[in-house]
Amino acid sequence: MNYFKNIPALFIATICCLTIISCAKDEGGKPEEEGYQPTPLELKTPTMFKQILDSPIIPSDNPQTEEGVALGKKLFFDPILSGDKTLACAGCHIPAEGFSDSRQFSPGIDGIEGRRNSMPLFNLAWNYKENFFWDGRAISLENQALQPVVDPVEMHNTWPNAVSSLQAAPGYPELFSEAFGTSTIDSTMVSKAIAQFVRTLISGNSRYDQFLRGEIELTEAEQNGLDVYIDETRGDCFHCHGTPPNNLLWTDNDFHNNGLDETFDDLGRGAVTGDPREFGLFKTPSLRNLAYTAPYMHDGRFETLEEVIDHYSEGLVYSETIDPLMKAVGEGGVQLTEKDKQDLKAFLLSLSDESFINNPDFQKP
């Protein structure tokens, strides 16, 4: 065999391979190299959401990427962000509980309880008003993610300390490098990564969604419950929680005083704005996944859906800022029959999405 005869061909082949590899590096690059770009990741948006709702909100300075979401997920489940490294975001936003907490008030690292029930986390990329928390004090998911870390009754840490812990933890600098192109960690990148993960928490496969897709029929009780929901003279729930089938979020993402108290220990939205007209107003929670998100209301005062329905039926109380949508406050509520109450509950439970809480993408890594 004449090896020398093949030298020119081998030379050309080698040059070609090097060129290809070089080009490949230019396209993707390695973290911390100039021009490196993490891998774009599209949200898994349900088809009906695409048809009916505006596009989800994804900030231009924090696009969804595979590396960012993976990092955000790791951070969400890692107690490293808390002052004593014992409490993760997932400690109060538990997947099996609709990313809420079945305890009325979640205790922080010092054992001190907050004064509001942990809010469920799903479909938040469609909150076009971009007010987060029960009182809407955080504008954008990125800003929201910054607050629990330094809240003295939650993770009770400082951002310099949290960042220092991450910087020293094996693996994290590399993950930040892959997600954001730098291994020098800061709080902004932490909040961006967590926000990216939270935006992936999409729930759109409840029984009612399946009904809308023509896959199943509602039961007679569920159908009557839906009628109660949209009937002005009975439930009239749709003015705050959305009109089916055209609002799949089941919240107006706005703030209301829904007749819980005559006086307020917690001023809610009013404490944020300082406007007395907003004292006692809290964000409308979504009705999705109620099967997993008890207790209910901003302060978790109701342990069951029956108690919630009873409140709107007979338990409304007047206060100066009560929302006019609580139109039957003069009679204590809308006075539902026992059957309508049971059917309304059946319908509300049809909005729960088992595939969401069991989605492997959303479980602890």
Place this chain on the structure above:
Amino acid sequence: MKKYIILFAMTVTFFGCKDVDEEEVINPNYNVTFNFTQNWDGEEITDPDYQTTVYTNENGEELTISRLRYLISDVAFTNEDGDTTLIKGYNLVNARKGINLQYKPSKKIQEGTYNLSFTFGFDNKDNVSSAYPDLNTEGWNVPEDLGGGYHFMQMEGTFTNNTSSTPAPYLYHTIRAADNTGDDLLLQDTSFEVNLGTVTVEKNSSFEIKMNVAEWYKNPNKWDLNILNSNLMMNFDAQIMMSENGKTVFSLEEETTVEE
């Protein structure tokens, strides 16, 4: 021959361009701005008035306003020849929160004198369920049992009724009238055209569209909140009356020009 062809082409190009330029110079197109304001019989309603200022309606009930949102669509400029330039689209005004109080359509209007009008709400052709994603997320929809489509207005607040010292809520919601008491759903379009009269479009034209809220309770139907305060969406006759009252609600403030 070739020389003549080039000369001919240059001539055509020159005069063609001249025509376009002259048209643009003689009748330029301008963006227009609409500013929506609200008042109670001439007394302007501004943010501090919501939930606090007490108004007395024609029937004598004292009321406050907590929330006021309304939708207008299809602004039309009709010239003296009857030709209409339509701005297809809608604007949902949230007066309470000061959102969309200014509407600047992208479509330009040729300089000139026109009759200005718009549709309050959506007419039947445009009032299509789930057609507008931004309105879906605003919770502006109407249940299908009531004909679907969208609200036209939501005015809410409290009033002092004649049976209790505690203020009672009212929900003055306007939609396409629907009667679902029979076997078939009966619908009647209650949107209406608001004719604002003659306007002149010129550079930086701005039009103030004023809503006199008191008119909703006044003319031609004197509104009794003690009787008609809530559950009005399903009240066919109430929707007809609200539509009738709405026809005298809007007016145009004198034209102004604003520097861009």
